[in-house]
Amino acid sequence: xxxIPLSSSELGNLWQAYREKSMMLRTxxxxxxxxxxxxxxxxxxxxxxxxxxxxxxxKNIFKNAGAxxxxxxxxxxxxxxxxxxxxxxxxxMYIRMMSKVLTGLYSLHLGMxxxxxxxxxxxxxxxxxxxxxxxxxxxxxxKGVLTRPPIVPMPKEVKFxxxxxxxxxxxxxxxxxxxxxxxxxxxxQSLETNITGMQLMTAFEQISQEPDVKKYFKRGKELAKxxxxxMSNLLLESDIPAPVTWGGVINNSTIPPFSDKLMMYNxxxxxxxxxxxxxxxxxxxxxxxxxxxxxxxxxxxxDFAKDGGIILIQHGWMEEPPSS
Numbered sequence: 001x002x003x004i005p006l007s008s009s010e011l012g013n014l015w016q017a018y019r020e021k022s023m024m025l026r027t028x029x030x031x032x033x034x035x036x037x038x039x040x041x042x043x044x045x046x047x048x049x050x051x052x053x054x055x056x057x058x059k060n061i062f063k064n065a066g067a068x069x070x071x072x073x074x075x076x077x078x079x080x081x082x083x084x085x086x087x088x089x090x091x092x093m094y095i096r097m098m099s100k101v102l103t104g105l106y107s108l109h110l111g112m113x114x115x116x117x118x119x120x121x122x123x124x125x126x127x128x129x130x131x132x133x134x135x136x137x138x139x140x141x142x143k144g145v146l147t148r149p150p151i152v153p154m155p156k157e158v159k160f161x162x163x164x165x166x167x168x169x170x171x172x173x174x175x176x177x178x179x180x181x182x183x184x185x186x187x188x189q190s191l192e193t194n195i196t197g198m199q200l201m202t203a204f205e206q207i208s209q210e211p212d213v214k215k216y217f218k219r220g221k222e223l224a225k226x227x228x229x230x231m232s233n234l235l236l237e238s239d240i241p242a243p244v245t246w247g248g249v250i251n252n253s254t255i256p257p258f259s260d261k262l263m264m265y266n267x268x269x270x271x272x273x274x275x276x277x278x279x280x281x282x283x284x285x286x287x288x289x290x291x292x293x294x295x296x297x298x299x300x301x302x303d304f305a306k307d308g309g310i311i312l313i314q315h316g317w318m319e320e321p322p323s324s
Contacts, residue, residue: 022072082257090248096136191231198224271305
């Protein structure tokens with residue numbers, strides 16, 4: 001396959017995937033160093049082994065294609081001597097969230113790949129991230145840290161929507177129907193992700209060095225809090241208690257284990273994932289008020305991601321993708 005040149009989409013996606021794995025390896029180096037629990041440390045070490053192997057695969061493809069290897073992130077972007085910032089439970093919540101992000105990206109990259117070795121690469125990446133997701137999810141469930149989505153009665157008969165009022169929800173004088181299970185699932189996942197993201201933005205704000213970066217993370221925290229409030233209220237309106245997802249503990253250290261560059265890239269990646277998730281949520285929602293709320297969240301998230309890109313460029317942290 002090495003005699004078939006990489007297509008533009010394959011080159012661009014591999015460039016992105018390399019940066020993602022480089023970032024993950026730097027964060028894992030710190031998390032492993034500071035982990036206090038053997039089982040957590042073992043999980044993190046296994047993830048590190050998987051991601052190191054996969055980063056090397058991308059490097060070899062670049063070398064064989066005669067392409068420069070991206071700078072991405074190196075030892076200067078992590079300080080393993082910094083005090084513990086996040087406890088082990090939150091670290092696994094973070095790794096679980098990132099595995100969801102990367103699974104989605106690799107599925108997208110697979111659909112844009114034509115060389116058989118590149119397709120196989122993303123198939124392997126997807127399998128690896130699904131394994132990481134499954135391992136971290138089960139561990140957090142076993143510890144009682146992760147809350148399951150709401151339980152509803154099982155359906156006993158097939159029903160069809162008989163009235164267009166099923167899609168209504170904007171009229172304040174009209175009672176809204178209860179959320180269906182598809183909508184509950186989408187609302188809950190947004191709630192869970194934004195609680196985890198809110199904690200991450202709080203930690204990043206605490207340790208960031210540049211004033212504009214610190215202000216940006218504070219804005220991200222407030223955006224996540226707003227989404228949590230919206231999604232919790234949507235559940236409560238349908239008489240569904242909003243599950244409390246335990247977010248972990250942030251210690252009071254202000255010594256940064258990560259560079260502002262790495263944290264900004266990580267935040268930008270999560271913002272892009274949020275845009276995609278809300279697009280899916282809007283596409284599969286039936287109630288008109290849900291569509292409106294998802295659209296509003298997408299607008300705020302887009303503006304947040306756009307401004308994050310500007311900060312990255314202004315500080316000289318935005319590596320330019322390969323171009324024609």
